[in-house]
Amino acid sequence: xxxxxxxxxxxLSSLYISQMRQAASxxxxxxVNLEILQYLSICxxxxxxxxxxxxxxxxxxxxxxxxxxxxxxxGHIERRPCTKDKRVIRLFLTKKGQECLQKMTQKMVQxxxxxxxxxxxxxxxxxxxxxxxxxxxxxxxxxxxxHQKATNQKFKCGLTGEYLPHQDKxxxxxxxxxxxxxxxxx
Amino acid sequence: xxxxxxxxxxxLSSLYISQMRQAASxxxxxxVNLEILQYLSICxxxxxxxxxxxxxxxxxxxxxxxxxxxxxxxGHIERRPCTKDKRVIRLFLTKKGQECLQKMTQKMVQxxxxxxxxxxxxxxxxxxxxxxxxxxxxxxxxxxxxHQKATNQKFKCGLTGEYLPHQDKxxxxxxxxxxxxxxxxx
DNA sequence: AATTATAGTTTAGTATCTAAACTATATGCC
DNA sequence: GGCATATAGTTTAGATACTAAACTATAATT
Numbered sequence: 001x002x003x004x005x006x007x008x009x010x011x012l013s014s015l016y017i018s019q020m021r022q023a024a025s026x027x028x029x030x031x032v033n034l035e036i037l038q039y040l041s042i043c044x045x046x047x048x049x050x051x052x053x054x055x056x057x058x059x060x061x062x063x064x065x066x067x068x069x070x071x072x073x074x075g076h077i078e079r080r081p082c083t084k085d086k087r088v089i090r091l092f093l094t095k096k097g098q099e100c101l102q103k104m105t106q107k108m109v110q111x112x113x114x115x116x117x118x119x120x121x122x123x124x125x126x127x128x129x130x131x132x133x134x135x136x137x138x139x140x141x142x143x144x145x146x147h148q149k150a151t152n153q154k155f156k157c158g159l160t161g162e163y164l165p166h167q168d169k170x171x172x173x174x175x176x177x178x179x180x181x182x183x184x185x186x
Numbered sequence: 187x188x189x190x191x192x193x194x195x196x197x198l199s200s201l202y203i204s205q206m207r208q209a210a211s212x213x214x215x216x217x218v219n220l221e222i223l224q225y226l227s228i229c230x231x232x233x234x235x236x237x238x239x240x241x242x243x244x245x246x247x248x249x250x251x252x253x254x255x256x257x258x259x260x261g262h263i264e265r266r267p268c269t270k271d272k273r274v275i276r277l278f279l280t281k282k283g284q285e286c287l288q289k290m291t292q293k294m295v296q297x298x299x300x301x302x303x304x305x306x307x308x309x310x311x312x313x314x315x316x317x318x319x320x321x322x323x324x325x326x327x328x329x330x331x332x333h334q335k336a337t338n339q340k341f342k343c344g345l346t347g348e349y350l351p352h353q354d355k356x357x358x359x360x361x362x363x364x365x366x367x368x369x370x371x372x
Numbered sequence: 373a374a375t376t377a378t379a380g381t382t383t384a385g386t387a388t389c390t391a392a393a394c395t396a397t398a399t400g401c402c
Numbered sequence: 403g404g405c406a407t408a409t410a411g412t413t414t415a416g417a418t419a420c421t422a423a424a425c426t427a428t429a430a431t432t
Contacts, residue, residue: 005304005305005308006291007228008305008308008309008312009202009308010224010228010291011228011312011358012199012308012311012312012315013198013199013202013203013206014221014224014225015312015315015316016195016199016202017199017203017221018242018243018244020199021243021244021245022244025244025421030387030388030419030420031217032387032388032389035200035203038196038200039200042193042196042197049410049411050410050411050412051409051410051411056204057204057207058204058207058208058211059207059211059388059389059390060389060390060391061410061411061412062389062390062391062392062411062412062413062414063388063389063390064411065411065412065413066387066388066389066412066413067387067388067389069412070387070388085397085398085409085410086396086397086398086410087396087397087398087409087410087411088397088409088410088411089410089411105192105196109191109192109195109196115314117307117310118191118307118310118311118314119191119194120307121303121304121306121307121308121310121311122191122194122195122198122307122311123194124303124304124307125198125304125307125308126194126197126198126201128301128304129198129201130201172197211390216388216389216418216419218418218419218420235379235380236379236380236381237378237379237380245419245420245421246420246421246422247379247380247381248380248381248382248383248420248421248422248423249419249420249421250380251380251381251382252381252382252418252419252420253418253419253420255381256418256419271378271379271428271429272379272427272428272429273378273379273380273427273428273429274378274379274380274428275379275380373432374431374432375430375431375432376429376430376431376432377428377429377430377431378427378428378429378430379426379427379428379429380425380426380427380428381424381425381426381427382423382424382425382426383422383423383424383425384421384422384423385420385421385422386419386420386421387418387419387420387421388417388418388419388420389416389417389418389419390415390416390417390418391414391415391416392413392414392415393412393413393414394411394412394413394414395410395411395412395413396409396410396411396412397408397409397410397411398407398408398409398410399406399407399408399409400405400406400407400408401404401405401406401407402403402404402405402406
């Protein structure tokens with residue numbers, strides 16, 4: 001069975017990773033740095049921590065801690081202690097980090113995005129995948145069971161009780177859970 | 187523009203890479219080792235060399251050389267000097283390497299492959315991508331301009347003049363070129 | 373025979389990786 | 403409150419991965 005979806009996904013992904021490595025290399029960073037910048041650019045304000053990155057990338061927090069230290073020194077990210085929870089340090093892209101990421105992204109994906117069928121295909125795969133891995137966090141707020149409609153400008157997170165700006169619904173969250181799933185007892 | 191194809195591809199790929207890291211970690215290897223095993227399992231007999239891996243992954247051959255040394259020591263791959271070209275050492279998965287790859291692949295992709303639309307979507311993206319990066323090697327023989335029909339059991343490679351077994355047309359080759367493209371003078 | 377190209381190794385120095393021990397803060401329970 | 407447990411992050415030691423550059427050896431070109 002050389003023609004099933006695993007093979008094609010594998011090829012697509014290995015092509016993508018290869019592009020990522022090249023793009024990272026051109027900016028003088030490594031793959032994991034690109035991944036971290038990418039993650040920080042799409043995660044919400046509950047998820048921009050070392051621990052979340054560690055969970056997301058599946059690497060030890062020790063390793064991430066060291067890498068973040070270097071990325072701060074090189075000026076790609078910024079660390080701001082959380083006032084509510086003094087254990088936590090929130091991470092943000094600096095302007096340099098944003099520009100670096102943008103250059104890499106432009107290099108990476110050169111594919112026509114005016115084909116709605118293509119976009120649809122990708123979305124479909126992503127959705128099927130996420131549903132199949134029923135929930136291990138890191139989904140978009142708008143597909144989360146805690147996502148509640150509020151006003152026109154804001155939506156409410158049922159888990160934290162906070163009201164979040166509308167555009168954040170596309171960001172990904174470490175606490176994400178699909179409807180019907182239970183994290184602890186399932 | 188949070189909804190264009192770049193974003194979705196990015197999310198799909200970062201999900202995939204994350205899965206790869208996890209799967210590799212469970213087998214006690216790192217991402218790059220998984221990528222190498224994967225590559226060696228789908229490349230043809232012209233492309234199973236350190237140099238080709240270096241080109242494919244976009245990393246220096248020094249780095250690849252060291253990694254291959256360790257992968258040989260750990261019994262995942264085997265090295266056989268090429269008789270025709272004494273500079274070349276061909277690389278092969280051992281049984282341990284195959285089993286390791288299989289375990290990782292099973293862990294990684296858990297997605298229904300009975301949906302022809304999904305498969306079609308992936309293929310479409312891959313093709314669009316490859317065409318957009320008009321050829322930098324590493325495509326399947328059957329889409330190569332050197333691919334020539336021969337007998338029922340074999341096809342001919344117009345570049346090397348050799349006859350290759352029919353099932354190899356799905357493998358990827360470092361010399362791959364799409365129809366109409368010229369490597370040197372374009 | 374000399375030049376150039378290609379395949380691979382080795383070296384030095386840096387970055388990333390894991391596992392485990394560590395500090396500090398938060399949470400749950402009596 | 404006081405104590406156990408959980409969570410966030412750092413640090414350490416040692417292994418692996420990374421780049422750039424120098425190196426050997428063989429092949430192809432002139």
